[in-house]
Amino acid sequence: MLDDLELDNLEVSTLAKRPGVKWALATARGALPGWIADMDFPVAEPIRNALTEAVHSDLGYPVWDDGVTANPLVEAFVERMTTRYGYAPQPEHVRVFTEVIQALQAVLHVATQPGDAVAMHTPAYPPFVQTLEKMDRRLVPIPMVDTEDGWFFDADRLAADVAQHGCRALILVNPHNPSGRVFSRGELSALAEVAQRHDLLVIADEIHAELAYEPHQHVPFATLAPDVAARTVTLTSASKAFNLAGLRCSVADVAPACVRAALDALPPLLLGQPGSLGVFGTLAAWRHGESWLTEVRALLDRNRQLVAAGLPPAVRHHLPEATYLAWLDWRALGLGDDPAATLLTGSRVMLSSGPDFGPGGQGYARLNFATSEPVLTEILRRLREIGS
Structure with a gap:
């Protein structure tokens, strides 16, 4: 099981030291990552144990x-x-x-x-x-x-x-x-x-x-x-x-x-x-890993509700029925075909570029909300700044 306090107290300073591409690339650009589909949550204990045993044996x-x-x-x-x-x-x-x-x-x-x-x-x-x-x-x-x-x-x-x-x-x-x-x-x-x-x-x-x-x-x-x-x-x-x-x-x-x-x-x-x-x-x-997955799904459910409540009012969005990804329509704010580029420089949040998703992606950006509540809250605060 995950420790809720540990999970919801993940700090940017700790996450930014991770060697994976999600945080490394965003940190290098002075931004918070909401892009590639990796979660920030700790690896499930049964998986850690299995990998440790394999390495030692x-x-x-x-x-x-x-x-x-x-x-x-x-x-x-x-x-x-x-x-x-x-x-x-x-x-x-x-x-x-x-x-x-x-x-x-x-x-x-x-x-x-x-x-x-x-x-x-x-x-x-x-x-x-x-x-x-x-x-x-x-x-x-x-x-x-x-x-x-x-x-x-x-x-x-x-x-x-x-x-x-x-x-x-x-x-x-x-x-x-x-x-x-x-x-x-x-x-x-x-x-x-x-x-x-x-x-x-x-x-x-x-x-x-x-x-x-x-x-x-x-x-x-x-x-x-x-x-x-x-x-x-x-x-x-x-x-x-x-x-x-x-x-x-x-x-x-x-x-x-x-x-x-x-x-x-x-x-x-x-x-x-x-x-x-x-x-x-x-x-x-x-x-x-079922107990870990059950707890993570509950946290992701909470986070998708936070996204729905915390986006700029002009951003169109449907509550996702699955995944930890929110598909956001920024066209009403006039941010061009690739709003993720504008948001990276203007809000210091790194989202996935809509045009990369092919037809229908212009004017959109994808947000990954699989992180702790404090980090997600700060991401949403920064995104609201550009919509105000």
Whole structure:
């Protein structure tokens, strides 16, 4: 368990000494960080203990390198999916990667060709936008629409655009980054109908699934129906919910047989693989980190309410249904296409740049609110200054 006093008394002077990119880059620019998706909370004790034990005992080649023993993450992933969502992936379909972005790129590499069209909700996680550009895959946007009731998308427009552009794949980020939407079963079913009608491979990034707030419930895309699961590659990791990005470890349920065969045909170490510490840390998170996650989720729930109450009145924003990220519309304040640049110099707060999220990002900036209350309060105070 976390100590609430320890957590809510995290001081800037202490956090600024951290070597990670979140604080190091912001501190170098004289700003407070509200950008990259890392949390400031201490690592869960079971994870610390598991990593310490590994360091003190054996950092040699892991037993699963023998080519016979299964990576223990396979069983842990199947257990977690079954327990939390009632979905049991076939163990022989599971593959282990270093991170979700690597898995996405590997799947796109073996399952699509340069020039192929790929549909994805926009605005979108910047590394995914950059991946499509770098791999010469054509982005077909599924625009998220800002309504009085929150963020939605037009399924009929998606169907028409998929047909017009001859899409080969759909990248589904659910819960959605940056809007924080948790797509409903009805929305996912509409996506599934389009995917089936046009024979799309679905790559479902569900890395934020465990950070959904009540009453919102994450529905894994592969649980909709067996024929939907058969065309879906589900990507996840403990890195967001347990703040373990630096351990470089993720898991994929690669249900389509043709994609599995193509991945397995690659030279075995071409893509690299997670180290032992990534595996041990993820195992500890999934099997022993539940009380930590419950407490952190409560703190994040509190923080998203603080953001909603503490933003400048002219900034438009919908309370996120999941994640620790707030997607902020600064256009009414006339801060230009990239308000994060203005806020960095004017408010000394470092946010994620809206235009980096592709279509629909102009005039927006993303705020990471996964920090202690005093730090978040100061970030919001600085942001209000520019709106006054």
